[in-house]
Amino acid sequence: MLEFAILGLLQESPMHGYELRKELTAKLGAIRAAISYGSLYPTLRRLQAAGWITEAAETPATAEEVPALTSRRGRVVYKITAEGKERFAQLIAQAGPETYDDTGFGVHFAFFARTDQATRLRILEGRRRKIEERREGLRDVLGRAAERLDAYTLELQRHGLDACEREVRWLEELIANERSGRAPTVPNIGTAGGRREDNSPPPPGETRNERP
Amino acid sequence: MLEFAILGLLQESPMHGYELRKELTAKLGAIRAAISYGSLYPTLRRLQAAGWITEAAETPATAEEVPALTSRRGRVVYKITAEGKERFAQLIAQAGPETYDDTGFGVHFAFFARTDQATRLRILEGRRRKIEERREGLRDVLGRAAERLDAYTLELQRHGLDACEREVRWLEELIANERSGRAPTVPNIGTAGGRREDNSPPPPGETRNERP
């Protein structure tokens, strides 16, 4: 999972560890607290050993407009390689069962802008199936085994069931939106050109209306 | 976390590994998929080594055993010890920051029937604080860094923010309910007596009305 996220992020621009963690936290804030350095640095070394990323010593060579936000020091900047991009594409294409658990799905979803529409659809449907199964399990427990459990445990199940139903509805919306055609597939996947701002892929869920 | 859950479950009745896993899955189904044996068995051995649980061999001494209704074969039944109960109480009393993350909170909540009211309140408020922080983080990202992120990532954040707001409301309800007085604290904590059916502790959240 971390491997996937790192490869995905480094395609946007080269980064050093600290920066990577911050971006990761911002991008995945909805599903994970914060990536631990105890995972990050070993993973970076693993990716480097596999040839998917390289160290790029920070050099001020070009006279580009460089945002002054970051000061340059003895930092280790990582950069994705061609093999790394292949690896990332391969990880997207696989999309096995582990892609549908909470974390796996969240990470994949976060990189949907770099995922082709067919795969997006497949992942969304796989996730929906998985959540539906969890939902059925909870309904079973609440129905059949209710008297064996105390009130707090039952309340926990109800809350979980609620969340499942809500997520299924959310996924249905996304799937419908995905099927309905317009799919830019990939706004920017090339190596070329530095910063790009935004060219808004398809607005996934537009309906932001009902509020209790 | 597993340690806590096992000690909690074994206070209801002795169990063997397989059974333990099933009960665990039923009780924690709302927050975790299923406990892996790769965690369960090593943890059982660790708890045994610490003296918090003991093996209670199920098979009687006689070599020839006529198979009864249920098949009993070389199953290893575990039973909690007095030290184990102390350990469980101690784990409840500690309730550190790790108690407020998703899994930690869920597991603690599942054993609220064995937790005193003051601690329940403390845990609920700690969890609320944590979720509120996550919520603020998501609002920040959606506000300040929105144009740096693609539409899918933003949708993920929105969904996460929604879940946060919902959980805070749920917690508020539970906290209000908890404060409002009636708290049986512990319905059954004793070692004695076999199966008990139910004597319904306080209904934590009663309001089950609004449906969009």
Add this chain to the structure above:
DNA sequence: CGTGCGATGTATCGGTCCGATACATCGCGG
């Protein structure tokens, strides 16, 4: 003027937990 503190930055270690795998028994239906 200095001093300490929070942000930036890299790194390791022990421990928890998961996923895959292996193996053995039992009851039941085809």
Add this chain to the structure above:
DNA sequence: CCGCGATGTATCGGACCGATACATCGCACG
């Protein structure tokens, strides 16, 4: 009678976390 799904115990490698250590920088406060 044979396979297959449920029951049951167990191990191994790997992913990830939390605590910890250490070093530099800018700046706010005394």
